[in-house]
Amino acid sequence: MKTSIIAIILGGIIAGAVIFALIMPTQNHHYTLEIKGMKDQYYIGEEYFFFYTISGFGDICGSWVATFPDQNGTTMYRGEAVDCTEKVADKISYDSRKDGRGLGSLVPTIPGTYNVTVTVEEIKEPVVHFFEVILRExxxxxxxxxxxxxxxxxxxxxxxxxxxxxxxxxxxxxxxxxxxxxxxxxxxxxxxxxxxxxxxxxxxxxxxxxxxxxxxxxxxxxxxxxxxxxxxxxxxxxxxxxxxxxxxxxxxxxxxxxxxxxxxxxxxxxxxxxxxxxx
CATH class of the missing domain: 2.60.40.1930 (Macroglobulin (MG2) domain)
Incomplete structure (x- = not known):
């Protein structure tokens, strides 16, 4: 008799868990990565500054890398590996400036088209922003x-x-x-x-x-x-x-x-x- 009662209770728990899983919506990880702070055009002698934001559902665990040109047109690299021991999926509204990840430089001294790029490990595609450097009017x-x-x-x-x-x-x-x-x-x-x-x-x-x-x-x-x-x-x-x-x-x-x-x-x-x- 006792065995039958235990079996009924366990069956109810399992059935309830299955029903709960079926009726509760699941959220897949999805992200929107954006570069902010940049203009499309700069004059020689100006300085530019940019940061990145992440919104969506998931986590910001993993490494990030940013590339951008310095005054000589040389590509600079900045990045960091983020601690993933407390990885929790949740709604995201992240601004890289919170962690001091604001980047920039004087624009290159040679007129032309350049770009800044941000890559985040959890997001497959990097984000690129192109900008133009021109002579002053x-x-x-x-x-x-x-x-x-x-x-x-x-x-x-x-x-x-x-x-x-x-x-x-x-x-x-x-x-x-x-x-x-x-x-x-x-x-x-x-x-x-x-x-x-x-x-x-x-x-x-x-x-x-x-x-x-x-x-x-x-x-x-x-x-x-x-x-x-x-x-x-x-x-x-x-x-x-x-x-x-x-x-x-x-x-x-x-x-x-x-x-x-x-x-x-x-x-x-x-x-x-x-x-x-x-x-």
């Missing part, structure tokens, strides 16, 4: 003013260098970067055609001047069978924004053409001898 305006002054002073209307002249006969196209950092390599690309066909062995002469003050570089060469010639040189450093003039002459012993190609050389705030204010 006053620097761009200064470059534009220099270009206007040069054109007015020389009374020259430069030919468009981004479009091949469409007229029949001898044509010359010149392309290249028009904002260059001092001390880096700069390329000027030349294409010579006649009636739309490339001119092989055309003579090219390039003269780069410091706005009429000095001739910085002279070079001669000839086009290849595709009508192309590439001039590559290391741009000198200046203590401010400097506009340079490149005169490109092309001839095939029958016809000749000259194009003026203008470009600006800049230095970065914080570089030795650079007068540009980064603040």
């Amino acid at each position: 006053e620097q761009v305006q200064s470059i534009e003013k220099d270009s206007v002054k040069i054109t007015e002073s020389l009374d020259i209307v430069p030919e468009k260098t981004d479009t091949l002249q469409k007229e029949s006969g001898f044509a010359l196209k010149v392309t290249g970067t028009q904002q260059v950092r001092g001390g880096t390599t700069h390329e000027i690309n030349v294409l010579v055609t006649r009636d739309g066909s490339p001119v092989n062995n055309a003579q090219i002469r390039i003269t780069i001047e410091d706005y009429g003050e000095d001739i910085l570089r002279e070079f001669k060469g000839r086009t290849d069978p595709n009508g192309r010639f590439v001039f590559s040189w290391e741009v000198p450093r200046f203590d401010d924004i400097k506009t340079l003039l490149a005169y490109i002459d092309a001839t095939d012993d029958v016809s000749a053409k000259t194009i003026l190609f203008k470009f600006s050389v800049y230095c970065l705030p914080g570089e030795s001898g650079c007068k540009i204010d980064g603040n």
Whole structure:
């Protein structure tokens, strides 16, 4: 009799546990990881700061790693292994600043697109935030003013260098970067055609001047069978924004053409001898 009663009681307990498990909703671990504090665009000389948040259901047990660029553009790594001995699943509303995990740096001194990344062990996919570093507006305006002054002073209307002249006969196209950092390599690309066909062995002469003050570089060469010639040189450093003039002459012993190609050389705030204010 006693055995029967015990069996009935145990059966009731087991049945109750099964029913409870069936009627109680189960929650699977789910997370939302976000990077906060970042802008999409920064000027050279600015500082950025970011942190991350986690929301959802689960736990924040496990390691985390953050990567971000420093002022030199070098990728920095920060991370930590979190103690998992008291791992409890629950609703999460976590801000990394609570544990001193706020990160940042001065933005890189070279214009371009960069990113910060946060990876958390419990979350499969890392979160990435892209941002752009650009020159300040006053620097761009200064470059534009220099270009206007040069054109007015020389009374020259430069030919468009981004479009091949469409007229029949001898044509010359010149392309290249028009904002260059001092001390880096700069390329000027030349294409010579006649009636739309490339001119092989055309003579090219390039003269780069410091706005009429000095001739910085002279070079001669000839086009290849595709009508192309590439001039590559290391741009000198200046203590401010400097506009340079490149005169490109092309001839095939029958016809000749000259194009003026203008470009600006800049230095970065914080570089030795650079007068540009980064603040």
